[in-house]
Amino acid sequence: MERIGSIVTPGEQIGLTTEFTVGPGTYESRCGKFVVASVVGLTHRGKSIPGINGPKIQLCVGIPNQKDSNILPKTSDEVTAVVTKVNTRYATTDILCVSDKVVKEKFQGIVRQQDVRSHNIDAVEIYSSFRPGDIIKAEIISLGNQRSYYLSTSKNHLGVILAESSAGHIMVPISWEQMQCPVTKAKEHRKVAKVEKV
Structure with missing residues (x-):
């Protein structure tokens, strides 16, 4: 359910936590399954973050460089x-x-x-x-x-x-x-x- 390059609003699910981790402008859903937008903006990939099961790419919302x-x-x-x-x-x-x-x-x-x-x-x-x-x-x-x-x-x-x-x-x-x-x-x-x- 990855949504790179989409305009999103707060509360929208934009990715799965099994594939991505939270970045600027996002947070983890209460159930822990989704990366969710916290601001209005454009979704984009952030940096790679080390994790227990290997590195994950951040999902970010905002204005990319x-x-x-x-x-x-x-x-x-x-x-x-x-x-x-x-x-x-x-x-x-x-x-x-x-x-x-x-x-x-x-x-x-x-x-x-x-x-x-x-x-x-x-x-x-x-x-x-x-x-x-x-x-x-x-x-x-x-x-x-x-x-x-x-x-x-x-x-x-x-x-x-x-x-x-x-x-x-x-x-x-x-x-x-x-x-x-x-x-x-x-x-x-x-x-x-x-x-x-x-």
């Missing part, structure tokens, strides 16, 4: 971001990745009510589209104001890609506007990103 210079988001780039705040008019996000590259600096993005979806825009409710902690895929549509990029999730493949239920479990998408907790079966509204079938 990159040789690239600072990545500057630009219009039409697709980004991965975490929702930090929501109000009646927009959702505020922190941009984590531009395309598949993790950003070193902190860039803020805003998804306004009119940019959530492409149809029935007047009926959009931000609280029914995003919640703090959601991981979203979005497109930069303009540079916005001095501190924030304007983001859009109006295309079908954009929107929430990862969300935690009120009970603390990773939800499963069941439609373009709903996700469901696999444990409690409770349904929550989101603007869900459509996953392309391979």
